[in-house]
Structures are given as structure tokens and as C-alpha cells.
Amino acid sequence: MRKVSFERNISKHAEGSCLVKFGDTHVLVTASLEDKTPPWLRNSGKGWVTAEYGMLPRATGDRMKREAASGKQGGRTQEIQRLIGRSLRAVVDLEALGERQITVDCDVIQADGGTRTASITGAWIALHDCLKWMEARSMIKVEKVLKDHVAAISCGIFAAQSVIDLDYLEDSAAETDANFVMTGSGGIVEIQGTAEGKPFTEEEFTGLLALARAGIADLVALQKQAVA
Template sequence: MSARAPDQLRDFSIERSTLTPAPGCVIARFGNTRVLCTASILSDVPGWLANQDPPRGWVTAEYNMLPASTGGERKKRGTDGRSQEIQRLISRVLRAAVDLYRMPRLMIVCDCEVLSADGGTRTTAINGACVALADAIQWALEKELIPENPFLGPVAAISTGIVKQKPMLDLDYILDSSAEVDLNVAMDHNLDLIEIQGTGEQAAYSRDALNDMLDLAEQGIARILDAQKKLLGI
């Protein structure tokens, strides 16, 4: 069992970076998990959106793990089924942070590259990509690419689970690999739910257990939102 209290996040940071020239560039760290998150502006939206009236923009994400990010044997780079599932999750959550009709015909792509993985890569990616997205939007406003600010507020995510029959917040790899239940939760700036992904890895779990995990997730997400808001100056 971890030495952390059940409701304690791992040590975390979300910091802007100059590693890339993208309008938004952030490195998010939770424990030993580190994700480079960039946000780039494209002037073309997907074809199915091109002729929509009224026009709207789009936000999407891509997710990859560097070949040696897990610290074990080097893995071949490529987008597998797991990566596709995760990048769809990240995309959905990030779109909850914006009003797409306020960024007509503009597309923002958030690239999330896992530099080192020790559990919670998808939630770490969301937490960093949200700040990168907000920075890219600010850049687009300054360049007068959009008429008004579409950013509604930060979104954040965290993992929870049941380990040795006890709810636990922010699972690292060791905790995640032994958890009876694994739950990923994403919320908006009002702490309203965006997404819940929960799996009984070893056994079914009760509604009460789900509520306990959601309570832990809300506490953790509130702290992450505070850090994002401080960084964004909102």
C-alpha cells in the first residue's frame, strides 16, 4: 500500500515550456509520470464541419508514448487501439472547456507525448493539455484569428481506484496494477462531470464504493483546477 494518504495526490506540477514553438506548450508531471502537451492552430476544420451553419471550430487531441517511456523494453512507436481510445477521451474532455461556436472554422490540435509513464498518463495529459489549449486560444485572440474568447474554464482529470478494499486517489503504476477497481474521472471548472471510466478489474463494486471514489476524485480535481487557474491567471 502507498505511503500516501488515500485522499492525497502525488506531487504534481504543470509548467509552461519552450521545448517547441507551438502556441501552447506545457509539461505536466504527476509523480514520475511526465507528459509534454502542445496545442497547435490549424486554419482548416474537418470536412464534415466545413459547411456547417452557423460555423464552429474543433478541438482534438493525439496521444503517444515515447518508446522508452515505461522504463522497460523499448516499445515500437505507433498508434494502437489503446492510444486511440485515450486520445478520443482527451479530445472529448478538452472540448468541454470551449464554446466551439466562438472559434468558427478554427481547429486546435493538442499533442500529448508521454515522456515517462508511472500511471495516470491519460489524466496527466488532460491536465497539461488544458493549459496548452488555453494558451493557444490566447495566441489566436492576439492574432485576431477568432472574434471572441471561446475558453469557458479549465477542465481536469484524475484516477481513483480501490486497492486492498480501500478507495485511493491518483494511482501510480504499482497501485493501478493491483487495484480491484480502476476509475478515471474528468470534471469541468464547476466540478460538474464530463467523463467517468470505471472498470472492476478483479471484482464488481457497489454504488457506495463508486460514490466514495467520486468524492475522492472531486477533491483531487479541485486542487488541480486551482493550480491551472493560478497558472492561467484566472
């Protein structure tokens, strides 16, 4: 696993924020508290946590067209932001949050593989700090709202070997690519495994899952240290 770090409170305005680095992948995460909720939750007593994801145009080796200029978010962007939102909601008690929305923005400053796993892992920190901000204002109790940690890691089979936390080169060449999202207590929130080339076997997949479990345990330990 590459060197992972969290830098908290990097935004003057956001209720919670974090610059998360997984090696050369750097993601700026902010958590914004908003009083509105989505229409389908009005008067339900429940709140919502949602996420948006973006990449700066030159986060990548070649400059990509700016999504705001092209006029729409691509399929990959939408897929990732839905995944981040689902992952966070898996550890949040939406009733305890009350009728409010927290929007987590994950903006990739520099990409080198694993932007979605870094985003989820850093988003937990920003969300935590946003909830702490609310607790300081007697709006909620963090322990009631935030039920557990959540973190994510990619694993893959590259050159016939199982690898964890693939960087861009490994990811591009991997035969199998899987993303795992798990909680601090070891529950599985999301598994996405894709054969890039030839299909993979159940044994290979089980190996990746074991690797991911260990890696996520490390990430959760780092999260705990970061917010201690």
C-alpha cells in the same frame, strides 16, 4: 495526490505548450493551431479540437515497440486520444472558435500511472495558451471560446482502501480503477469505472466519486495559479 506541476511555453514552435508532471508521470503537451477543419465541419462556421496521444518507447519500465514502426496505433492509444479530445471539447465553444482546428498532442516522456489524467489536465493549459496566442492576434476572445476549466484524476480501490491519483504500482494492483473528468464548476464530463478483479458496489463507487471531486478541485486551483 502526487506532486503536480505545469511548466508552460516549453516549445519554441507550438502556439501553446506545457510539460505536465503528476509525480513521475511526465507528459509533453503542445497545442497546434491549424487552418483546416475536419470535412464534416466545412462551411459550418464551427471549429474543432482534437487530440493525439503517444508514448516514447522507453517511457515505461520495459521498452515498448514504437507505434510508428509497428505501423499502427493500438486500441489503448486510440481510446485515450478520443477521451482527451472529448474532454477538451466539453469546455470549448466550437462556434466561437470559428472554422479552425486545434490539435493537442500529448506525448508521454515518462510513465508512472495516470498518463491519461495528466494529459487532460495539462492539455487544458496548452489549449488555454494557444487561445491566448490567438487572442493576441485578435482572432478570438478567450473568454468566449474557453467556457471553463477541465481536469482529470484517477481513483481506485487498492488493498481495500480508496486511493487517489494511482501510480503504476497501485494501478497494476488496484481492484477497481476509475477515471473522472470534471469541469471547474463541478460538472461531470466523463466517468470511466472498471472492475479489474471482482465487481465493485455502488457505495464504493460513490466514495471514489467524492474523492475525485476534491482532487479535481485541487487540480483546477493549480491550473488557475499556473496561468495567472
